Amino acid sequence: MDLYFSPLACSLATRISLYEAGAEARFLPVDLKTKTLGDGADFLAVNPKGQVPVIRTDDGEVLTENAAILSYLAERHPAVGADGFEAVRLREWLSFLGSELHRGVFGVLLSHVAGDGAKAFARTESVARLTHLNQRLKDRDFLVGDRFTVADAYLTTILNWNQAVRLDLEPYPHLVAYHRRMLSRPAVLKAVAEERELYAAAA
Ligand SMILES: N[C@@H](CCC(=O)N[C@@H](CS)C(=O)NCC(=O)O)C(=O)O
Structure with a gap:
């Protein structure tokens, strides 16, 4: 799973949940001012709303919104559900x-x-x-x-x-x-x- 995040933003809730569950993820920083990723790529191509958090599941599904992402993690990892x-x-x-x-x-x-x-x-x-x-x-x-x-x-x-x-x-x-x-x-x-x-x- 990939997590697009910005340090100390609301995406931290997903990181905390992953660590509490002992789950692996790749963490991809987003510059929310410029809406770019670490390699300069356009973050709006990932999430047209321009907001974190975003996850990409191992099946390639892109999911936005804290409530949806955290519900997904809760279902997938009973330790935090x-x-x-x-x-x-x-x-x-x-x-x-x-x-x-x-x-x-x-x-x-x-x-x-x-x-x-x-x-x-x-x-x-x-x-x-x-x-x-x-x-x-x-x-x-x-x-x-x-x-x-x-x-x-x-x-x-x-x-x-x-x-x-x-x-x-x-x-x-x-x-x-x-x-x-x-x-x-x-x-x-x-x-x-x-x-x-x-x-x-x-x-
Ligand atoms: N409704 C969204 C709100 C997410 C949100 O507010 N993200 C903030 C960081 S905590 C953000 O990306 N702000 C940048 C922007 O809105 O341009 C959710 O619940 O995921």
Whole structure:
């Protein structure tokens, strides 16, 4: 499998999931500003939407969108997936994370083109979403079931962006404790450390 990624972007969730599952992949860096690959090839030829993550499966299928890619990995690698109705719950969380938290809050706050009004709105919107997550994680270690899934990889990736965004997370202690726990997992540590290095090298 190939993963087209950009260091510390949302594609990190796929890398984390692969490492947690002990799965192999080839990692292909994308320059999101120029929409080119490492060898200068046009990334838009791979994904006309110009966004990461993208995977190419061993069968040659090109798949985009975090929720679809992470669902694919969850089905293929039970170690990061869920069974029975929890698999449905997992898709529910992937949808929430992608639309409500990633694009609806952090994507806006990280944007270089969103204006002050949009950012103020995203900060307001963050309250209900972070409160929901904090409540969910009050008495559980993981978002879904009782073990790590691709949803945890995605939420960890999004929460990492708070280093740049600096939302006040003090009202959400269970979420903060969860993030700290996730970051202490060897596979997560490895994925984040590798992409931090690549990010610094590209800056
Ligand atoms: N709906 C897409 C959004 C992916 C997305 O926001 N990717 C960002 C990086 S985290 C990106 O590629 N941004 C560059 C761009 O939109 O031009 C998904 O869930 O996969």
